[in-house]
Amino acid sequence: MRKILVVDDNDINREILCQILNDEYEIFEAADGQEALDIMNKQHENISAVLLDLVMPVMNGYKVLEHMHADAFLSKIPVIVATGDDAEDAEMQALTLGAHDFIVKPYKPAIIKQRLRNTINFRETAAFVNAVERDELTGLYSKEFFYRKAESIIRDHEDQDYDIVCGDIERFKLVNELFGVKMGNQLLQNVAQALKTQMGEHGICGRIGSDLFACLIKRRSEYSSDTFSFITDSIDKLPITITINVSYGIYQIDDKTLPVSIMCDRALMACNSVKGIYDINYAFYDNKFMENLRAEQVIIDNMKSALTDRQFLVYYQPKYDLSIEKPAGAEALVRWIHPELGFMPPNDFIPLFERNGFITDLDIYVWDTACRDMSDWIKAGHQPIPISVNVSRADIYNPNLTVILLDLIKKYNLKPEYLHLEITETAYTESSAQLINIVNQLKALGFIIEMDDFGSGYSSLNMLAEISIDILKLDRGFIQNEMTNEKSKGILNFVVGLAKWLKLPIVAEGVETKEQLQTLKTLGCEYVQGYYYAKPMPKAEFEKHVWGE
Numbered sequence: 001m002r003k004i005l006v007v008d009d010n011d012i013n014r015e016i017l018c019q020i021l022n023d024e025y026e027i028f029e030a031a032d033g034q035e036a037l038d039i040m041n042k043q044h045e046n047i048s049a050v051l052l053d054l055v056m057p058v059m060n061g062y063k064v065l066e067h068m069h070a071d072a073f074l075s076k077i078p079v080i081v082a083t084g085d086d087a088e089d090a091e092m093q094a095l096t097l098g099a100h101d102f103i104v105k106p107y108k109p110a111i112i113k114q115r116l117r118n119t120i121n122f123r124e125t126a127a128f129v130n131a132v133e134r135d136e137l138t139g140l141y142s143k144e145f146f147y148r149k150a151e152s153i154i155r156d157h158e159d160q161d162y163d164i165v166c167g168d169i170e171r172f173k174l175v176n177e178l179f180g181v182k183m184g185n186q187l188l189q190n191v192a193q194a195l196k197t198q199m200g201e202h203g204i205c206g207r208i209g210s211d212l213f214a215c216l217i218k219r220r221s222e223y224s225s226d227t228f229s230f231i232t233d234s235i236d237k238l239p240i241t242i243t244i245n246v247s248y249g250i251y252q253i254d255d256k257t258l259p260v261s262i263m264c265d266r267a268l269m270a271c272n273s274v275k276g277i278y279d280i281n282y283a284f285y286d287n288k289f290m291e292n293l294r295a296e297q298v299i300i301d302n303m304k305s306a307l308t309d310r311q312f313l314v315y316y317q318p319k320y321d322l323s324i325e326k327p328a329g330a331e332a333l334v335r336w337i338h339p340e341l342g343f344m345p346p347n348d349f350i351p352l353f354e355r356n357g358f359i360t361d362l363d364i365y366v367w368d369t370a371c372r373d374m375s376d377w378i379k380a381g382h383q384p385i386p387i388s389v390n391v392s393r394a395d396i397y398n399p400n401l402t403v404i405l406l407d408l409i410k411k412y413n414l415k416p417e418y419l420h421l422e423i424t425e426t427a428y429t430e431s432s433a434q435l436i437n438i439v440n441q442l443k444a445l446g447f448i449i450e451m452d453d454f455g456s457g458y459s460s461l462n463m464l465a466e467i468s469i470d471i472l473k474l475d476r477g478f479i480q481n482e483m484t485n486e487k488s489k490g491i492l493n494f495v496v497g498l499a500k501w502l503k504l505p506i507v508a509e510g511v512e513t514k515e516q517l518q519t520l521k522t523l524g525c526e527y528v529q530g531y532y533y534a535k536p537m538p539k540a541e542f543e544k545h546v547w548g549e
């Protein structure tokens with residue numbers, strides 16, 4: 001049964017209304033305006049309508065309407081005002097204050113009932129339509145509605161060419177994480193508002209994912225990175241101290257018969273291709289994206305059999321201890337040698353496996369292989385060196401992670417401190433709470449944790465203090481770019497100093513030249529992994545390299 005609120009200071013009037021309505025509604029009663037507001041504040045989600053007398057002590061009906069109008073929740077409840085029979089002015093005033101309808105005393109039961117039904121019905125339908133049509137947070141069209149609306153616009157304007165433009169806020173989750181959900185919401189609202197203002201009559205916009213926007217606009221002859229500066233401006237207004245990049249993808253509609261959802265997919269594909277590239281913020285969809293998709297499909301079709309057929313090999317790249325200039329560890333890196341496709345570097349398939357989840361299977365295979373090789377070396381009488389394996393972001397979410405790793409070291413009879421786990425820096429910032437928890441568990445079990453790719457993304461200093469890691473691995477891009485001029489050397493100096501202050505040993509990755517090595521030595525960096533000393537190599541070669549067999 002729907003609930004309504006009857007507000008009248010006259011007990012008899014209230015009683016009459018209750019008699020008329022109690023077979024259809026559950027009724028709350030209030031004898032003055034203040035009491036009515038108190039009930040509404042507690043029950044606003046449950047109340048379908050209010051029947052409001054205008055003349056009352058303590059707080060009259062007009063005041064109640066004013067309060068309701070100013071309140072985001074209460075203004076959604078429809079109000080029917082009860083007036084005397086010759087009260088035209090009063091009715092007018094109540095209607096301007098937001099009342100939806102009025103009934104005249106003395107009450108006519110059938111009319112009251114029908115007016116109440118109509119009002120409630122109208123309000124509920126409108127709320128329903130609104131809810132699916134508009135995204136509540138931003139006021140932009142919701143995904144489904146955007147698709148429908150865009151479809152009808154394209155259909156109705158056969159002679160007009162259109163573009164679909166999609167925008168994706170990079171590292172949006174990080175904003176929520178570091179600055180709170182409220183700030184994240186504000187960011188989305190600012191972007192939405194900027195889009196609405198800019199678009200005006202020229203197109204329509206929708207929010208088609210948590211941080212994804214789509215627009216249908218009349219074909220533009222030109223785009224440049226400045227085309228989207230109005231969005232950057234709207235973000236810069238917020239007190240967010242990290243740089244927020246938005247990437248854009250444009251599909252210039254050449255096939256009007258495609259569903260708009262597919263058009264958006266195409267724009268998003270283009271959008272993804274510029275993610276993380278700092279000087280380009282937009283791209284057009286073209287046929288090469290389809291070819292990439294097909295190439296990916298070939299990989300997907302082959303991946304499972306590749307694992308069972310043992311086409312994946314584990315290579316090892318030594319990490320050198322600079323104080324003795326000898327290998328003190330190694331990183332296990334996967335390679336795929338396909339009978340027809342040939343040798344494939346991990347960057348061709350790892351990002352895809354991270355997206356489709358296959359990485360968890362492959363990683364377990366790599367960990368197992370690394371542990372087996374380590375146990376072979378120990379059996380052969382070598383002084384073992386620790387092997388670092390890569391732990392993907394997806395692995396962190398695997399509830400069996402600790403069990404899998406424990407089973408492995410048991411199976412091969414290894415000490416956990418010989419298995420180092422490299423977790424990439426972005427994982428730390430994207431899923432901090434869960435990660436801290438898992439890392440602490442793994443550490444307690446005796447595994448050594450290395451933060452991989454440090455310096456490649458946004459490193460929260462807070463995070464470094466909060467999470468217990470054992471080793472920092474400086475990102476190779478970082479070393480290679482930072483060494484090119486004096487200012488950059490200063491940054492490198494700072495990061496190494498920071499690690500020392502945190503008492504964390506550093507592995508510098510991607511060291512290729514004597515000059516880079518010298519700089520790192522001067523700074524007091526302990527370990528180096530890079531082509532300067534050795535490239536990743538197959539097991540047998542690695543054994544020769546380290547133990548001279």
Ligand code: C2E
Binds near residue numbers: 390391509532
């Ligand atoms: P990563 O974890 O940062 O691994 C280091 C990468 O730097 C390796 O690339 C290595 O070959 C390369 N490298 C090392 N020294 C130098 C150097 O002096 N110069 C240059 N230019 N490069 C150097 P690789 O083997 O191609 O692997 C690329 C990425 O693929 C890895 O980056 C890692 O993120 C991922 N990956 C590789 N194997 C695995 C794996 O088994 N599991 C997972 N989850 N990811 C893996």
Ligand code: CA
Binds near residue numbers: 331422452
């Ligand atoms: Ca690594």
Ligand code: CA
Binds near residue numbers: 453
């Ligand atoms: Ca790395």
